[in-house]
Amino acid sequence: MGMSEEKGIGFLIKEDDSGRAFALLSTILVIGLAFHAYTFFVIKEDDILNKYTLPSYSITFEENELQNSDSMLIANGETDTFQLSRDIIGENSTGMMAKIVFTISYEETSGQIADPCDEVHAQIPPNGLIADWQNTENVLSDSNDNCDTMTLTIYVYPGYSGETMEEVGNTEEHWENMWSNQTYGSGVLQLEISVETNQAPASFLPGSSDDNEEVNIEWTVFFFTVNVQEKPI
Amino acid sequence: MIRTQTPTMAVDGLLAVGGILSLALGISGLILIKNQKQEVIWNKRFAAQLLCWIFVCKGVANGVRSIGYETDVWRIVLYSGHFADQIFSGLMIMLALIFPVPILRTRKQFKYGVGIVLLYTFISIGTAIFIGVASPLAGLGDGYIVCGFIWTMVYLKFRFMKGLEDNKEINGVSDVAILLIIMIIGHILFRWVGMLTSSNYFYFMDLYGGNLTSDYLWSLGLASAVLFGLVILCGEIYQTTQGRMRGTSYVIFIYMSIGVVSHIVLSGTGLSGSGGGTDAGSNYSTWQSIWTEITSSVHFTMMRPILGLYIFFHYGLIRISEDNEQVGKTMAIVLIVVATSALLEIIQSLIPLTEMLSAGVLGVAIAFGIGWEERSFQTLISNPLRFPIRVRGSYFPELEFERNEFQALNKAMMAMISFMLVVAFILHLSEADPFSMSFW
Numbered sequence: 169m170g171m172s173e174e175k176g177i178g179f180l181i182k183e184d185d186s187g188r189a190f191a192l193l194s195t196i197l198v199i200g201l202a203f204h205a206y207t208f209f210v211i212k213e214d215d216i217l218n219k220y221t222l223p224s225y226s227i228t229f230e231e232n233e234l235q236n237s238d239s240m241l242i243a244n245g246e247t248d249t250f251q252l253s254r255d256i257i258g259e260n261s262t263g264m265m266a267k268i269v270f271t272i273s274y275e276e277t278s279g280q281i282a283d284p285c286d287e288v289h290a291q292i293p294p295n296g297l298i299a300d301w302q303n304t305e306n307v308l309s310d311s312n313d314n315c316d317t318m319t320l321t322i323y324v325y326p327g328y329s330g331e332t333m334e335e336v337g338n339t340e341e342h343w344e345n346m347w348s349n350q351t352y353g354s355g356v357l358q359l360e361i362s363v364e365t366n367q368a369p370a371s372f373l374p375g376s377s378d379d380n381e382e383v384n385i386e387w388t389v390f391f392f393t394v395n396v397q398e399k400p401i
Numbered sequence: 402m403i404r405t406q407t408p409t410m411a412v413d414g415l416l417a418v419g420g421i422l423s424l425a426l427g428i429s430g431l432i433l434i435k436n437q438k439q440e441v442i443w444n445k446r447f448a449a450q451l452l453c454w455i456f457v458c459k460g461v462a463n464g465v466r467s468i469g470y471e472t473d474v475w476r477i478v479l480y481s482g483h484f485a486d487q488i489f490s491g492l493m494i495m496l497a498l499i500f501p502v503p504i505l506r507t508r509k510q511f512k513y514g515v516g517i518v519l520l521y522t523f524i525s526i527g528t529a530i531f532i533g534v535a536s537p538l539a540g541l542g543d544g545y546i547v548c549g550f551i552w553t554m555v556y557l558k559f560r561f562m563k564g565l566e567d568n569k570e571i572n573g574v575s576d577v578a579i580l581l582i583i584m585i586i587g588h589i590l591f592r593w594v595g596m597l598t599s600s601n602y603f604y605f606m607d608l609y610g611g612n613l614t615s616d617y618l619w620s621l622g623l624a625s626a627v628l629f630g631l632v633i634l635c636g637e638i639y640q641t642t643q644g645r646m647r648g649t650s651y652v653i654f655i656y657m658s659i660g661v662v663s664h665i666v667l668s669g670t671g672l673s674g675s676g677g678g679t680d681a682g683s684n685y686s687t688w689q690s691i692w693t694e695i696t697s698s699v700h701f702t703m704m705r706p707i708l709g710l711y712i713f714f715h716y717g718l719i720r721i722s723e724d725n726e727q728v729g730k731t732m733a734i735v736l737i738v739v740a741t742s743a744l745l746e747i748i749q750s751l752i753p754l755t756e757m758l759s760a761g762v763l764g765v766a767i768a769f770g771i772g773w774e775e776r777s778f779q780t781l782i783s784n785p786l787r788f789p790i791r792v793r794g795s796y797f798p799e800l801e802f803e804r805n806e807f808q809a810l811n812k813a814m815m816a817m818i819s820f821m822l823v824v825a826f827i828l829h830l831s832e833a834d835p836f837s838m839s840f841w
Contacts, residue, residue: 180504180554183795189557193550197628204624207599208617215601216608216616226471332471399470 224399225343227333229392232263237386240361244286244379247362252387253297254353263391265299265324265353271386272310272361273317286381287313287364292320297357300326313366320359325352328392340396347394359385415694417467418743419702424460425739426706427453429732430713431811436728439720442788443800446807448500449718451492454814456709458489461818463701479835480825483534484526488817490544491522493585497548501577501716501788502555506798530824534835537615545586545622549629552578560636562793566645570789577716579633579649583656584708586626588697590656593627594664602667603627630657659696666692694747702743710736717785726782733778741766 181190208216234257242248252268272290276283291309294301303323310318328347335343363381430453434446441449462485465478472478495518498504505514528538560575562568583590595603606623608616634657637650667689685693710733713719721729745763790797828835 179506180502180558180796184558184562184793189554189561193554193557193632196632197546197550197625200628200631201621201624204596204621205617207596208604208620211599212601212604216604216613228471 223339224334224336225338225340226397226399227335227343227347228395228397229328229330229332229347230395231266231330231390231392233388233390235386235388237384239382239384241380241382242361242363244363244365244381247360250359250361250385251356252359252389253356257389263393264328264348264350266328266330266390266392267321267323267325268357268390269388270320270359271317271388272320272383273315273386274381274383275315277382284366285313285315286366287311288318288381288383289362289364290318290320291360292322293358293360297322297324297355298351298353299324299357300352322357325349325392330392334399340398343396344394347392347396361385415467415698415702415743415747416463418739419698419705420460420462420464420467422460422702422706422736422739422743423456423463425735426709426732427456427458427460429728429735430456430709430719433719433721433725433728433732436725437720438722438724441717441720442797443802444499444501444503444797445716445718446802447810448496449713450807450810451496451500452709452713452718454810455489455492455496456706457814457818458485458492459705461485461822462489474829476829476833476835477825479534480529480828480833481822483529483539483835484821484825485818487522487525487529487539488814488821490525491518493544494518494521494547496581497551501574501581502796503798503800504551508800511800526821526824529835530828530833533612535612535615537612537618539615543618543622545589546625548585549582549626552582553629553632556582556633557636560640565789565792566640566643568789568792570787570792572647573716573786574788576647576649577712579653580708580712582629582633583652584705584712586630587656587700587704589623589626590630591660591663591696591700592623592667593630593657593660595667596624596627598664598668600664600668602663630660663692663696698747699744703740706736707740711781714781715786717787720785721782729782730778738767 181187236257238250240248240250254265270290270292272288274286274288276285289309289311294308300306300323303326305321306323307319307321310320312318325347361383363383365379365381430449434449434453462482465485466482468474468478470478495515498514498518499511505511525539528536533539556575556578558575559571559578560566562571565571589606592603592606594600595606603623604620606620608619630653633653637646637653640646641650667685669689714721714729719729741763745766788797
């Protein structure tokens, strides 16, 4: 092989196998890419063109939360009901309702020596408010007799997680409507709290009886508003 | 009391880790090359530098993209990632033209080669700026065809060289060709069945959308990668039947086998907004997203730098002596630590480990990793594989390059990457539209 051939850029093609590797690879490439072009432009053309007509959207949420508290004096053996609704929350209840969290706390307030904590039971009947009652994360009842704080949670807007979502197809209005349904959170939520007092050892003495308990209820309502933006890609 | 929260910017942890890993490998590799005292032949020396800059570019691209596009500076993310990938593509082509077997065989050819690749890179960057990132000339898939073709041809020639089928040095050349192909296109091989079965998960892989021609050119690059993978697979099956199975045979078998399993997992995907690389498609199920993460993400974040490290040392692209041994060890340790973190990140996304537990696992993994490093590092660097210059010297022309010519490459790359970042910033300030000509 001459020096000029050795220095040629085609040296690698011909050396050792007279160009068989090059020919084989070129043939496979041409046949393979012809198949790819047929699939791309004939078999899948409609799908690929449809892809361009499908806009994609970025869906983000802005959250805010509203907190308030109240207390109820509940007599022994009685069940009192605490109610919560958009009307009760007032003018601050803007946006969609994501979830509601109740924190129920109490102390032994009889003032008697060695009086044990009363038994308090809290529960939310799954009706009244239109919410995601089937959500497995809901905590709808709790009870204790050791003065521990109880937390009940109700997820209101189905499917809401607060995380940014990417969606393909439909319109901006469609996705805004999907996350702007005021029906969820409408109605009245009822929190039922019952008290069974536990008497102190010296409760037989005149003038010393434990026949009610003050229960504190703190509620937090999480709201969100949706922002849908068509993505440039 | 009303508290307002705004959604926070989501940083893609895996991309960020992959970016750090690539940057660490690229920068420490450049330091090692600068400090090495031993002579290395010209094409290996240039290949080492090009590989380092390839990893730096990929580190920049992955790093900025890890920020995500839900940010005010999304143009910087998009443009700088795109430009870094375009430089990456140009470097890949340049690498294929000189390593493992130089196609550019004289200084004159080398100069013209560098000039053409530079021109190609500048044209594609200019097209992205002035016409749009989705325009055909700004496409990137062509890099796969050129590199894949050259490396597959090198593989075929050296793996099937008559009378030298068992020559260690000859096989070393075909091995490094396979490893380079897998390093660059390994994630496409995970979807090879989809090309033959006309599946959406292949034909919608990483499409920009909006321009059929540029999407076709991109998909063409992916298809060519699949074809090169199939050629190598057939070659290795044949060699295995002849009793000549090698370590690289296992690598290609594993990648192509994962491709078969991927078809089972992903074949149900419908019309997808994206999908490919480290991304799952917009309508992928949880299981399909997880599968994409444990295959493509692992390749992107861990396998690429690890293969790069192996190629550097095993094939003698970077020679380690007493002068630079410490930097080399540090480089290996950094890679092990960050790669272990990436692996844990993936595991954590699949199994909800507590932070305490994952910290413990990380500690144990790093201890094992560093123990492994101590034992294996010497083996890896002590006996780098030589190319068959005595047996097939005609493939490896001897060219003389001055030290300052090697340094010129580093300076040019530094200038190019800095320039590209500044341009991305200017485009952000100018509120350019990356997808149309409305910027004009």
